Amino acid sequence: MFFVVITGGVLATIVAWATVVLVRRDRRRPALGPEAHRIEAAATRGIRDARRHARSLNHIGGAGGIDRLDNGGTGGSGGR
Numbered sequence: 461m462f463f464v465v466i467t468g469g470v471l472a473t474i475v476a477w478a479t480v481v482l483v484r485r486d487r488r489r490p491a492l493g494p495e496a497h498r499i500e501a502a503a504t505r506g507i508r509d510a511r512r513h514a515r516s517l518n519h520i521g522g523a524g525g526i527d528r529l530d531n532g533g534t535g536g537s538g539g540r
Contacts, residue, residue, distance in 0.1 A: 492500070
């Protein structure tokens with residue numbers, strides 16, 4: 461029973477330490493300006509569009525939607 465209590469205490473300490481580190485790091489981040497917000501929005505939109513495109517390729521032609529994106533829509537392994 462003693463080891464269970466010690467292990468639980470150590471785990472709680474590690475989780476608390478990691479939380480403190482992440483909170484400090486987030487507070488030190490400078491506020492984003494309008495340009496940074498625009499860049500983040502464009503990147504998010506690009507990721508969403510790529511995911512949507514891969515899903516549509518996968519739905520239309522069976523397996524390999526991501527592989528087709530990597531090979532410019534040709535399908536197949538692309539010489540790998």
